[in-house]
Amino acid sequence: MLFGRGHKVKLLYDQRWTETADSLERLNSFKKNHSDFEFAEATRRSDFWRKILFHTRELLSYRSYLLLPRKDFRKYYQERWKSYLPATLRSFFNYGFARFLLKSGVSGGSLRLFERIAPPYGKISEDILKFKPDIVMASPVNMRFSSADLEYLKAAKALKIPTAIPVISWDNLTNKGLIHIVPDILLVWSEEGKKEAMAHHGIPERNIRVVGAPVFDQWFLKMKVSQTREEFCGKYGFRAKDPVVLYLGSSVNVARDESWVLERLRKAMDEDDALKNTQIIIRPHPANFRIYEKLNLKDVLILPKEGSLPNSEDSLKLFYDTLYFSVCTISINTSGMIDAIIAGKPGMAFMPDEYKDSQMETLHFRHLFLTGALAGVKNGAEFAGALKNLLAGKDARRKNRENFVKKFIRPNGLGISAGEAAVEEIEKPIT
Numbered sequence: 001m002l003f004g005r006g007h008k009v010k011l012l013y014d015q016r017w018t019e020t021a022d023s024l025e026r027l028n029s030f031k032k033n034h035s036d037f038e039f040a041e042a043t044r045r046s047d048f049w050r051k052i053l054f055h056t057r058e059l060l061s062y063r064s065y066l067l068l069p070r071k072d073f074r075k076y077y078q079e080r081w082k083s084y085l086p087a088t089l090r091s092f093f094n095y096g097f098a099r100f101l102l103k104s105g106v107s108g109g110s111l112r113l114f115e116r117i118a119p120p121y122g123k124i125s126e127d128i129l130k131f132k133p134d135i136v137m138a139s140p141v142n143m144r145f146s147s148a149d150l151e152y153l154k155a156a157k158a159l160k161i162p163t164a165i166p167v168i169s170w171d172n173l174t175n176k177g178l179i180h181i182v183p184d185i186l187l188v189w190s191e192e193g194k195k196e197a198m199a200h201h202g203i204p205e206r207n208i209r210v211v212g213a214p215v216f217d218q219w220f221l222k223m224k225v226s227q228t229r230e231e232f233c234g235k236y237g238f239r240a241k242d243p244v245v246l247y248l249g250s251s252v253n254v255a256r257d258e259s260w261v262l263e264r265l266r267k268a269m270d271e272d273d274a275l276k277n278t279q280i281i282i283r284p285h286p287a288n289f290r291i292y293e294k295l296n297l298k299d300v301l302i303l304p305k306e307g308s309l310p311n312s313e314d315s316l317k318l319f320y321d322t323l324y325f326s327v328c329t330i331s332i333n334t335s336g337m338i339d340a341i342i343a344g345k346p347g348m349a350f351m352p353d354e355y356k357d358s359q360m361e362t363l364h365f366r367h368l369f370l371t372g373a374l375a376g377v378k379n380g381a382e383f384a385g386a387l388k389n390l391l392a393g394k395d396a397r398r399k400n401r402e403n404f405v406k407k408f409i410r411p412n413g414l415g416i417s418a419g420e421a422a423v424e425e426i427e428k429p430i431t
Contacts (some may be wrong), residue, residue, distance in 0.1 A: 001423050003034050010040035010131050014148040026312065042148040045121045054147065056114045059102065061142070061177035063111070064200060066103050076361040080253075082145055082179065114125060115180055122154035128155055134287070135162045135426060136377045140169065153181050162430040167421060168215060170335050171364040173197055182207060182431045187422050190211040191407045192367055208212040209425040210412045212418030218316060220410075220417070225324045226317045232325050233287040236301055242277040243391060246322055246431040248331035248340070249307065251294075254358045255332050257291045261350055265330065268380025272390075275384055281322055283307070285334060310339065328390050330383065332360050333365050341373050341401045342409060346390055348375045348383065366406070373402035 002009055011027070027039050062085065065077040068281050082090055092098045101107055128136060136156035138149040156163045166187040167173060173188070173196040186208045190195050194210055197203040233240040247265070250258060255335075262282065267277040279299040282292055286307030293294040295302075304323065320343065323329070328346040331337055340347050349369060351359055359365050368374065375397060377383045389396075406414065412421055 001417075003036055003417050005427070008036040008134070009034075009038070011037070011039040012148070012152065013039065013212065014044070015041050021308035042321060043121070043123050043127050043150065045120060045124070045151045049118045049121075052114055053118055055086075056111045057150075057178070059327050060108070060142070060180065061200075062381050063102050063108060064178050066099055076357040077175075079181075091133060120149050120158045125155045128152065128159060128161065133161060135164060135430075137164045137166060137426070138183075139166050140172045140176060141181070142179050143174065144177065147231055150180065153183060157181060157183075164426055166214065167193060170213075170338060170346050171362070171366075171418060173200060174363040179203065185209055185425060187211050187425060189418075190411050192408065196363065206363065209422075210411055210413055211425060212416070212423040213338075213396070214417075214419040214422055215409070216409055217339065217417050217419045218310065218344055219339065220321075220414070223316075223320050223343070225321055227321060229325050230395055232321055236281075236303060237300065238279050238299075239279075242279055244279045244281055244326045245338075245387065246326035246329045246345075247280055247282045248329050248334050249282060249288060250332045250334045250358075251285045252288045254334070255355060258332060259291050259295050261332070262295060262297060262300060263290075264380050265350075266300060269387075270298070270382045271380075271387075277389070278327075283319070283322065283336065285336075326388070327365050327387065330377075333362070337368065338372065338409070342405055342427050344398075344401065346375075346395050346401075347373070348377050348386055349374045350383065351378050368404070371404045372397060372405070373404040 062081045068074045118158040141150040161182040164185045165183045176204040179201045230240045282302045284307035308315045310319045329340045330348040
């Protein structure tokens with residue numbers, strides 16, 4: 001979209017997170033077709049200030065979760081972020097007085113002072129000036145162990161170059177820590193995202209633009225199934241005449257080992273004559289696929305074996321075909337739920353007590369679930385009952401799924417590309 005409007009783009013990536021053979025191959029392929037595109041490895045901060053800023057930012061993020069107004073959300077976020085701190089600090093914050101001290105205004109102001117007095121990293125400023133950009137976009141800027149994107153934002157602000165942060169994932173504003181430097185514009189998905197940015201990160205309303213979710217634009221491009229059901233099932237050893245359920249795997253942070261869930265679902269179907277021939281496809285999270293390696297269940301297929309993101313034409317086709325030939329999806333907590341909803345596929349959230357912390361006690365999952373776009377099932381029996389309803393053609397949540405897409409994915413209109421809306425905001429003069 002940027003190239004179609006005459007813009008030049010230079011993409012910088014953090015080598016520790018991005019440099020794989022597959023990602024570099026895709027970048028090189030993209031560059032061949034776009035002469036105004038460059039990419040290179042980002043410079044990482046390595047001076048005196050690096051460790052100081054890392055620890056003060058981590059403490060400020062932890063502090064923000066201590067200050068959450070709703071008690072039902074505090075514990076999960078607090079414990080999760082405390083586990084990221086060094087062992088000595090974790091032990092210190094086991095004491096109530098230590099947490100009380102960190103929550104104080106004096107502690108918050110003192111920690112923020114380090115950000116204000118720390119200069120931008122000179123080599124990063126030089127890197128930006130070589131390209132002479134009209135705007136610097138950095139994202140997500142609040143992931144742990146990766147300071148490169150935030151440091152480029154910091155340097156650009158010091159150079160008086162306009163800055164923007166596009167929110168790239170559904171949990172970035174609630175699950176990943178603070179945005180420590182306020183951009184000129186923050187591109188959020190929805191009005192709920194706007195509220196989160198203001199309440200949790202202190203981003204002024206005038207800096208926030210609601211554009212929708214560009215990462216899902218690909219699902220609105222008249223997706224078509226690429227093969228027949230017989231071809232699809234024959235290719236992977238499934239029976240075309242019997243139904244298929246798609247299980248969407250979650251990240252290790254949500255469910256370290258969810259293979260037991262598949263065993264429970266398989267057992268529930270095997271005990272019901274109407275469902276015993278139902279087949280399951282597992283689509284693993286690409287960062288949590290090894291948990292299924294020893295799984296040995298009847299009529300269960302892992303596809304693809306090592307998981308995949310729908311970020312290429314082939315991977316998107318496979319995901320769409322898998323959705324298309326499935327009765328429904330079931331999962332714990334993953335952004336794949338949203339992909340499925342946009343594709344119009346009924347979905348269930350498996351919600352036993354074991355995953356309460358990573359489901360209803362997380363804001364992003366709660367936003368999704370309370371729209372009614374997903375059915376919630378607590379055990380195998382409830383799953384079997386819900387599946388039989390769907391097989392009988394009873395899909396009571398279709399309208400809820402459509403409303404979710406309108407509210408959270410394309411709030412400016414189903415026909416308005418979120419990516420194009422974001423580009424239009426970027427092109428406007430920063431005031």
